[in-house]
Amino acid sequence: MEHMGLEPGRLHFSWISSAESTKFVDVAKKVTEEVKALGSKDKKYVKSKPKVA
Amino acid sequence: MTTYIDKIKEISKRLLRDGKVDMVIGFRKGSLPMMNQPMFARNEGDVDSFVWDSSCGVNLANYVTDRSERIGIVAKGCDSRNLVVHIIENKIKRDQLYIIGVPCTAMIDRHRIAAMVPGEIESIEENTADGTITVKGEGFSETLNKADLLQENCALCMHRNPVIQDEPVADPVPEQSPDDVDRYAKVREVESMSPEEKWAYFDDLFSDCIRCYACRNACPLCYCPTCFVDESKPQWVGKSIDPTDIRTFHFLRAYHCAGRCTDCGACVRSCPMGINVRALTKKLEKDCLEQFDWESGLTLDKRPPLDVFRPDDPEEFIK
Numbered sequence: 001m002e003h004m005g006l007e008p009g010r011l012h013f014s015w016i017s018s019a020e021s022t023k024f025v026d027v028a029k030k031v032t033e034e035v036k037a038l039g040s041k042d043k044k045y046v047k048s049k050p051k052v053a
Numbered sequence: 054m055t056t057y058i059d060k061i062k063e064i065s066k067r068l069l070r071d072g073k074v075d076m077v078i079g080f081r082k083g084s085l086p087m088m089n090q091p092m093f094a095r096n097e098g099d100v101d102s103f104v105w106d107s108s109c110g111v112n113l114a115n116y117v118t119d120r121s122e123r124i125g126i127v128a129k130g131c132d133s134r135n136l137v138v139h140i141i142e143n144k145i146k147r148d149q150l151y152i153i154g155v156p157c158t159a160m161i162d163r164h165r166i167a168a169m170v171p172g173e174i175e176s177i178e179e180n181t182a183d184g185t186i187t188v189k190g191e192g193f194s195e196t197l198n199k200a201d202l203l204q205e206n207c208a209l210c211m212h213r214n215p216v217i218q219d220e221p222v223a224d225p226v227p228e229q230s231p232d233d234v235d236r237y238a239k240v241r242e243v244e245s246m247s248p249e250e251k252w253a254y255f256d257d258l259f260s261d262c263i264r265c266y267a268c269r270n271a272c273p274l275c276y277c278p279t280c281f282v283d284e285s286k287p288q289w290v291g292k293s294i295d296p297t298d299i300r301t302f303h304f305l306r307a308y309h310c311a312g313r314c315t316d317c318g319a320c321v322r323s324c325p326m327g328i329n330v331r332a333l334t335k336k337l338e339k340d341c342l343e344q345f346d347w348e349s350g351l352t353l354d355k356r357p358p359l360d361v362f363r364p365d366d367p368e369e370f371i372k
Contacts, residue, residue, distance in 0.1 A: 001304075002251075004251060004300070005246075013371045047295050
């Protein structure tokens with residue numbers, strides 16, 4: 001994904017066991033913070049609505 | 054290279070005559086110049102239509118998927134590697150195949166040649182003795198060096214000789230080594246870009262895509278009964294030519310080829326818009342080589358990297 005131009009830090013991979021609830025919370029917080037910091041990039045990752053309805 | 058054809062015909066006829074195979078898959082002249090077609094010869098008479106020249110870029114491994122017959126198949130280096138992939142993935146049995154190995158002297162790039170001449174190409178003549186190709190059309194005739202016209206993947210190819218075969222049609226051709234040619238120069242170029250530049254690069258690369266799926270259909274790896282782009286329940290990817298949908302299609306298709314792609318160039322060759330689809334698969338090939346020391350389709354004895362678990366798999370990206 002990074003090769004295609006996704007910024008490092010927008011995509012995260014983690015291994016969390018179902019027993020590791022605290023790790024899940026930590027990771028979720030960290031991911032949302034980091035992705036928010038990167039911003040929306042003019043919504044280029046979101047499909048635009050068709051111009052003709 | 055055209056001298057190979059007599060040997061290909063001789064072997065094919067013998068196989069059919071002796072009943073060793075039910076058919077031989079080879080090439081016949083296409084209806085357009087530089088577009089030789091796959092052909093299934095079921096009797097000795099059919100074999101007379103076989104041809105061999107520098108326009109036999111189609112990957113014939115694509116045509117043996119899930120077949121039940123005994124098949125003779127004409128195979129270049131890349132076709133033979135894709136046959137290995139097919140055998141490993143249980144798409145055909147080794148003993149169903151009689152592989153007629155063709156040491157390949159590279160195929161020509163139809164997109165590049167079409168862009169070099171002023172009009173529509175009507176005929177192509179190849180002179181193997183001096184390595185030239187004469188391109189003719191209405192009002193022009195140009196003689197070009199074959200070496201300047203190669204498909205990019207052929208120019209970078211390290212496995213021109215079949216890796217698996219039952220009978221060769223000629224002595225092996227000299228192989229290129231990674232020291233002679235830099236296979237991954239273009240990949241590194243993209244790797245060194247900033248995320249914005251990368252994004253723009255691929256936006257531009259895929260901007261002409263018309264979602265015809267010729268790349269998928271020409272690819273010997275793309276044999277799923279229903280491709281993810283054709284699924285409707287659930288619909289994984291939008292069907293439009295919105296840049297997001299196009300990118301999703303190419304990105305996912307490339308990923309499905311990770312550790313399997315032999316860089317045969319069938320996708321690029323088949324693309325009516327001349328898009329370099331290999332830009333994605335070549336990156337995956339490079340990663341496989343660097344991280345798993347893996348080149349696909351070279352041996353029947355090793356399982357591909359995505360098929361095995363190793364405790365020492367590189368996984369720095371998992372946090």
